[in-house]
Amino acid sequence: MYQILLPLHSLIRWLVLISLLFAIYRAYYGRFKKLDFSTFDNTIMHIAVKILQIQFCIGITLYFISPIVRYFLNNFKTAVHLREMRFFGMEHITMMTIAVFVITIGAEKVSKAKTSEQKYRIMALWFSIGLVLILSSIPWSFSPLTSRPGFRAF
Template identity: 60%
Template structure:
């Protein structure tokens, strides 16, 4: 179960990033191009947030059963000084929850705006900030915090 969730989490990360990039590109294009907020823009907004929430559920499930997190919790005084255990036990989950919160707030605020320009601008700003938090919290192969492969397989 754990290995399957790791692989799924690794795969869904790409869907999160792609859907978020599409939503951000549409938001900046609409904002800077003074375009109408179309059903397609709303779908991009909702898809990015929905996929991110699915990823969060997978991530929380992983957090609950992870041997690394279990070690971190059971040996906190020592583990907090070990980069990889601290990253997965504390930093990764905290920053990802913050990012999903930013996405959710940005989506809700954008939805409630009355003009198309305000919708695009709100979505662009909040989603960009969330993307930056996500990008710096992913254990990329080149990350200084801890690294994981771009794709996980069995």
């Protein structure tokens, strides 16, 4: 199961990033052009949130079956001082959980907002904050701290 979920998690991260970037683009574009919040914008927002939540479910499952996390939890006093172990055992899951909550709360606030201007403003702000949290917590292939390949093969 781990050998399937890990590449899937790696692949879906790109869908998360693309969908969030497009939703944020639509939010800023609609806000600055003073457009009505359309059904298309609402659909884009919900698609981005659903992809993110699917990714989160896969990530939580990986967290509980990962050998790295198992080592981290079983050897906490030692592992907390090892950058890669700490990143996957504590930092990555914490920041991604916060990001999912921020984006999900933002989407809920958009749904309750009355005007198009409010909807675009809320979506732009909350989704942008969530995206920054996500970008800061992805183990990028170019990161000197903890790196993973951009794509994993199945």
